[in-house]
Every structure is written in structure tokens, then in C-alpha cells.
Amino acid sequence: MQSNRFGNREPGTGNRERSQKDRFPVPGSLFPAFTMAELLVSIAILLIIAVFVAGDVTRTKYQEELASSARVLAETFRDQQARALTVKSISTCLEGAVNISCELSTAACTGACDATIPPYATGVTIASAASNIDRWAEVDATLFDHRPDVSGREAMGSRAFLTGTAGTAFVTVDPDMATDVGTISTAYVTFDRQNGAMRVNACGTPNTPACIGSEPKTLEIVLRHSRTNQTRTVRLNTITGKISLE
Numbered sequence: 001m002q003s004n005r006f007g008n009r010e011p012g013t014g015n016r017e018r019s020q021k022d023r024f025p026v027p028g029s030l031f032p033a034f035t036m037a038e039l040l041v042s043i044a045i046l047l048i049i050a051v052f053v054a055g056d057v058t059r060t061k062y063q064e065e066l067a068s069s070a071r072v073l074a075e076t077f078r079d080q081q082a083r084a085l086t087v088k089s090i091s092t093c094l095e096g097a098v099n100i101s102c103e104l105s106t107a108a109c110t111g112a113c114d115a116t117i118p119p120y121a122t123g124v125t126i127a128s129a130a131s132n133i134d135r136w137a138e139v140d141a142t143l144f145d146h147r148p149d150v151s152g153r154e155a156m157g158s159r160a161f162l163t164g165t166a167g168t169a170f171v172t173v174d175p176d177m178a179t180d181v182g183t184i185s186t187a188y189v190t191f192d193r194q195n196g197a198m199r200v201n202a203c204g205t206p207n208t209p210a211c212i213g214s215e216p217k218t219l220e221i222v223l224r225h226s227r228t229n230q231t232r233t234v235r236l237n238t239i240t241g242k243i244s245l246e
Contacts, residue, residue, distance in 0.1 A: 059228070062170070066225045069171040070232035072161040073126075073221065074245045076133050077189065077236065080122040081198065081243065083137075084191035089116035090156065092139050099140040100153035108153060120144045123154075123190040126221060128175050131162045138190075145209065146190045146202035162223075170226045179216035187219055189236060198238045 082088075093102040093109035102113035119137035125148055126133050135156040136148040143149055162171045176183035179200065190199050200219045203211035219236040233246045 062225055062228050066171050066223060066230055066232050069162050070223050070234060070245055073133060074234045074243055076159055077124055077243045080124050080135060081191045081196055084122045084193055085196040087118045087194050089118045090137050092117045095153060098142060101137055101139055101156060104155045104157050118193060121146060121190045121192050123148060123188060125188055127186045128173050128177055130173055132158045132160050134158050144207045146199060146207065147188050171223050172226060174222040174224055178220040180218045181214045181216050196241060198236065198241045200236065200238055
């Protein structure tokens with residue numbers, strides 16, 4: 001207790017002193033700090049969690065790269081198939097007396113690029129280890145052979161479909177594309193006008209080259225991610241016309 005001016009202790013002051021100490025404890029008396037060992041353990045646990053989270057983010061990124069590449073590839077086939085089914089015209093011009101596509105370039109045109117013609121067939125070229133897929137359309141009977149014209153007179157454009165990190169393509173087309181009759185390194189996929197009939201490396205019929213072996217009925221394009229070795233497959237069935245992503 002505290003003393004008053006007469007030297008007597010005031011009642012209750014000791015309790016007030018004790019209650020103030022309880023309310024404002026001396027640092028370290030009731031709540032001691034972490035020890036160095038406890039801090040190191042906490043940091044180690046946080047680092048372990050960070051490593052696992054970073055690994056999951058990286059794996060998810062690689063999975064999306066693979067899925068995105070496969071989607072773009074499948075969509076390109078479907079777009080060309082839809083063009084054939086809907087008999088959608090493309091921009092053309094004349095090179096002499098031959099109708100050619102001027103969707104990509106007008107360099108070969110001897111006249112203006114001002115005509116539109118529904119193509120006999122639309123096509124896609126895909127090669128093993130390729131990073132782009134080429135689109136083309138056959139707009140003149142003299143060039144109609146279910147193959148792209150080597151001089152580019154049927155070209156509609158090229159589309160990049162592989163994705164990667166920092167400009168490096170980690171997703172690649174497997175060296176050989178599987179068909180029901182073996183493997184091929186290049187596939188010419190065509191869709192005939194209006195009925196949309198799909199053919200792969202068409203041969204042995206009018207307006208096609210002679211067959212060397214059998215014409216494939218199915219085509220499997222396998223995309224593989226080099227970092228994870230995971231794969232996605234774009235499957236084409238010429239009998240049903242179905243384009244599936246697996």
C-alpha cells in the first residue's frame with residue numbers, strides 16, 4: 001500500500017499495483033519469444049510448402065501448354081471441315097486462265113483479287129515434328145487433286161499450334177503419325193465440298209494420285225510434351241468424319 005501524508009498506508013493501493021502489473025506484464029515474463037530452433041523449424045516448413053506449390057504450378061502450366069496445342073490443332077481441322085460443309089467461298093483471282101486462292105497473297109494474280117468461289121475441297125497439311133499446320137483450298141478443276149499446290153496457288157494460310165515457354169516449343173508432334181495402315185510423316189487431309197467427306201492422303205480415285213499401299217481410314221496425331229512426356233491425341237476418322245481430342 002502507498003502511504004498518505006500522515007504516514008498511513010492507503011487501503012487497496014497494493015491491489016491496484018498488482019492489477020496494473022497483470023494488465024501490463026513485463027516483456028518475457030508471461031509470453032516468452034520463439035527460440036532460434038523453433039524459428040528454423042518454422043522456416044523449413046514454409047520452404048517445403050513453397051516447393052510443393054511451385055511444382056504444382058509448373059505441372060499445371062505444362063499440362064495447359066499441351067492441352068492448348070491439341071485444341072488449336074483440332075479446331076483447325078474442324079474449321080476446314082465446316083468450310084466444306086457450308087460451301088463457304090474464298091477469295092480468288094486469275095493466274096492466266098486458272099483460278100487461284102488470294103487469301104494469303106496476291107503476288108501470283110494477273111488480275112484483281114475480287115472474286116469469291118466455293119472450293120471443290122478444303123485441305124490441311126500436317127507433318128511430323130511440325131510447329132505449323134497449313135490450310136489450303138482447291139478452287140480450280142485443273143488443280144483439283146486432293147493435294148496442296150506446290151507453288152502455293154491454293155494456300156489459305158499457316159497456323160502455329162505448338163506452345164512452349166520462353167519461345168521454346170516443348171510440345172511436339174511425334175515423329176510418325178499412326179494410321180490404320182501404318183505410319184506416315186506427312187498427312188494431306190481434305191474435306192469435299194458440301195458433303196464434307198474426309199480423306200487422308202487420298203488416292204486411287206479420279207482427281208487423286210495413284211495409290212502406293214492403302215488409303216488410310218483413320219489418322220492419329222500424337223502431341224507429346226518433352227518436359228513431362230504426357231501426350232494428347234487428335235484422332236481423325238474418315239468413315240464417320242469425326243475429329244476427336246483424346
